[in-house]
Amino acid sequence: MPQVRIIAKNFMDMVASLPAMKLDSLYQNAYICEAILRSLPPLAKKYVVQILFFDGPVSGKLLEQWVLDDGVTKHRVAIDRLIQLRIFIEVTDKKRESSYKLNQTFQANLQKHLTNGGVLPRETMAATVKLPSSEDLDTYALEQWECFLLLLISSGQAEKPTSLSSSMMKIFQRGLLSQRDRDAPRLTEGGFQFLLMDTNAQLWYIIREYISNSEERGTDPADLISFLLELSFHVTGEAYNINTLTEIQRNTIKDLAELGLVKLQQGRKESWFIPTKLATNLSVSLTDSSSRKQGYVVVETNFRLYAYSTSKLHCEILRLFSKIEYQLPKPYSWGNNKRKFVFSF
Amino acid sequence: MTSVPSKLYSDDVSLVVVLLDTNPFFWTASSSLPFSQFLSHVMAFVNSILLLNQLNQVVVIASGYNTCDYIYDSSSDASQLGPENGKMPSLYSNLLQKLEDFMIKDEKLGKEQSQRAIKSSLLSGSMSMALCYIQRVFRSGPFHPQPRILCLQGSPDGPEQYVAVMNAIFSAQRSMVPIDSCYVGAHNSAFLQQASYITGGVYVKPQHLDGLFQYLTTVFATDLHSRSFIQLPRPAGVDFRASCFCHKTTIDMGYICSVCLSIFCNHHKKCSTCGSVFGQAQSDTSSASDLKRKAPET
Numbered sequence: 001m002p003q004v005r006i007i008a009k010n011f012m013d014m015v016a017s018l019p020a021m022k023l024d025s026l027y028q029n030a031y032i033c034e035a036i037l038r039s040l041p042p043l044a045k046k047y048v049v050q051i052l053f054f055d056g057p058v059s060g061k062l063l064e065q066w067v068l069d070d071g072v073t074k075h076r077v078a079i080d081r082l083i084q085l086r087i088f089i090e091v092t093d094k095k096r097e098s099s100y101k102l103n104q105t106f107q108a109n110l111q112k113h114l115t116n117g118g119v120l121p122r123e124t125m126a127a128t129v130k131l132p133s134s135e136d137l138d139t140y141a142l143e144q145w146e147c148f149l150l151l152l153i154s155s156g157q158a159e160k161p162t163s164l165s166s167s168m169m170k171i172f173q174r175g176l177l178s179q180r181d182r183d184a185p186r187l188t189e190g191g192f193q194f195l196l197m198d199t200n201a202q203l204w205y206i207i208r209e210y211i212s213n214s215e216e217r218g219t220d221p222a223d224l225i226s227f228l229l230e231l232s233f234h235v236t237g238e239a240y241n242i243n244t245l246t247e248i249q250r251n252t253i254k255d256l257a258e259l260g261l262v263k264l265q266q267g268r269k270e271s272w273f274i275p276t277k278l279a280t281n282l283s284v285s286l287t288d289s290s291s292r293k294q295g296y297v298v299v300e301t302n303f304r305l306y307a308y309s310t311s312k313l314h315c316e317i318l319r320l321f322s323k324i325e326y327q328l329p330k331p332y333s334w335g336n337n338k339r340k341f342v343f344s345f
Numbered sequence: 346m347t348s349v350p351s352k353l354y355s356d357d358v359s360l361v362v363v364l365l366d367t368n369p370f371f372w373t374a375s376s377s378l379p380f381s382q383f384l385s386h387v388m389a390f391v392n393s394i395l396l397l398n399q400l401n402q403v404v405v406i407a408s409g410y411n412t413c414d415y416i417y418d419s420s421s422d423a424s425q426l427g428p429e430n431g432k433m434p435s436l437y438s439n440l441l442q443k444l445e446d447f448m449i450k451d452e453k454l455g456k457e458q459s460q461r462a463i464k465s466s467l468l469s470g471s472m473s474m475a476l477c478y479i480q481r482v483f484r485s486g487p488f489h490p491q492p493r494i495l496c497l498q499g500s501p502d503g504p505e506q507y508v509a510v511m512n513a514i515f516s517a518q519r520s521m522v523p524i525d526s527c528y529v530g531a532h533n534s535a536f537l538q539q540a541s542y543i544t545g546g547v548y549v550k551p552q553h554l555d556g557l558f559q560y561l562t563t564v565f566a567t568d569l570h571s572r573s574f575i576q577l578p579r580p581a582g583v584d585f586r587a588s589c590f591c592h593k594t595t596i597d598m599g600y601i602c603s604v605c606l607s608i609f610c611n612h613h614k615k616c617s618t619c620g621s622v623f624g625q626a627q628s629d630t631s632s633a634s635d636l637k638r639k640a641p642e643t
Contacts, residue, residue: 050563
């Protein structure tokens with residue numbers, strides 16, 4: 001029995017929690033196989049690649065011999081994970097010894113990948129399209145994301161209107177904000193933690209809510225997952241024609257553009273989308289170092305706090321546990337109230 | 346030293362520099378494994394490395410018998426992806442094209458200096474290029490994949506490259522880059538055995554060359570992080586024999602300069618490397634101590 005508890009900490013946990021039928025149908029898509037393989041723990045990856053070209057089942061004892069004595073726990077975690085994701089099918093023989101067999105669709109897809117090499121999910125558009133530079137795209141993604149966060153924590157402050165429906169915003173806000181009768185909504189403890197996470201973790205949280213509520217909107221979560229995973233294999237900063245998408249995907253991509261995952265552009269005849277760094281990093285659990293800015297807050301021992309930032313989001317976050325005293329045109333400066341300060345840290 | 350910053354990167358991201366032996370003298374003589382088949386094993390292996398993690402990086406360096414060159418770099422590959430190369434995946438088209446260019450260049454250089462009858466490939470050159478590349482990656486910033494070198498060698502060792510190879514090995518050891526080696530030739534390679542032994546890499550001489558891909562993925566696809574808890578082949582024995590500096594032949598016993606540790610197969614009056622004056626071959630104690638006293642001045 002799998003011993004790993006399912007907490008959807010990242011994309012793959014979410015995939016793992018899908019019912020077996022859906023999971024098997026997901027493996028029809030080669031990109032999903034690839035993304036899932038990449039998300040596995042190193043030892044599990046190694047097992048898969050090692051027995052990729054084996055036809056029959058491999059006994060669990062043999063697998064265990066591949067690791068040293070102190071790696072047994074890692075071995076167990078790897079095997080559990082593989083079974084959980086239905087990559088390994090467990091076969092128990094008469095002597096109650098278990099052996100493992102690779103999921104056939106999964107195996108066939110990866111074999112094909114190894115012999116043919118990786119292929120991109122869809123063709124990029126012709127060079128006639130003017131593409132934004134990668135810096136522009138990064139700033140766009142970040143801006144879009146900050147704007148979304150701002151909207152999330154205080155709906156009144158956002159400069160740009162969003163096309164995300166208010167019901168969807170409510171879903172996102174659930175768990176992050178708590179509203180008592182007539183008071184203004186307040187951030188919960190979970191909400192604070194959410195704001196202090198790095199961009200990728202925040203993004204993941206939102207995407208998870210987005211996927212888990214897709215059924216209410218009449219979309220199959222498996223379709224959505226497969227599309228998001230596929231999206232992460234597109235090349236950042238390249239344009240892809242929007243006509244290559246299905247109806248559902250087209251609806252989804254509009255929402256994703258609001259989050260800054262893709263940039264939508266419209267030409268005279270056709271429109272296209274450009275994946276940003278946020279989209280391509282979605283399936284990896286990698287901390288995004290570039291979005292982490294350092295040293296913009298100074299706290300004095302008298303609980304006076306100075307902050308230098310051009311971001312309205314930072315300003316809003318600080319407002320949550322401090323009282324604004326004065327705000328200078330460029331650097332924002334804040335006075336702090338002791339009680340709240342202690343509370344928030 | 347280098348593992349501290351790379352912790353921020355996930356543990357198993359690796360940069361594999363593959364040194365590909367393209368020596369025509371070896372491959373035409375090799376009957377058990379034709380070059381084309383060898384290449385297809387290697388390509389599938391390169392694909393599997395790239396498959397394992399999207400940040401993994403593979404660089405292929407061809408070592409010919411006159412020159413060596415980069416023939417594939419997965420980090421610069423993405424920019425060359427274009428619709429113009431039709432159905433052929435970029436790995437194959439780019440690599441094969443560059444390999445062909447390289448072979449032609451190698452052959453041309455060979456004709457110019459036909460008097461030299463060297464049958465071994467330039468391992469030292471490609472090793473140095475790999476180390477240069479890795480140094481560049483180290484200096485590119487705090488986030489970089491964990492590098493390792495994989496030598497796919499078939500042709501016999503060239504004793505004339507002894508010093509250069511050993512220097513490359515020691516600098517790899519200093520920068521903590523393991524050198525893995527897979528030797529597909531007939532006899533064991535002393536160079537590669539020593540290289541893997543000194544740098545903490547793995548040396549394998551596959552028994553069944555048909556299953557080369559399986560050897561490659563089983564042993565050499567293992568990232569450095571996983572190596573701490575995985576069973577890997579242990580060295581059965583390492584050939585530590587050295588080559589002499591004077592005639593470039595492999596020797597069991599020889600003379601060593603006590604100052605600079607240069608190796609000679611017969612007795613010389615003066616060290617050709619550091620210029621120290623030696624005493625008699627069967628020297629008495631006085632002349633030996635004399636040499637020792639003189640040494641620091643030279």
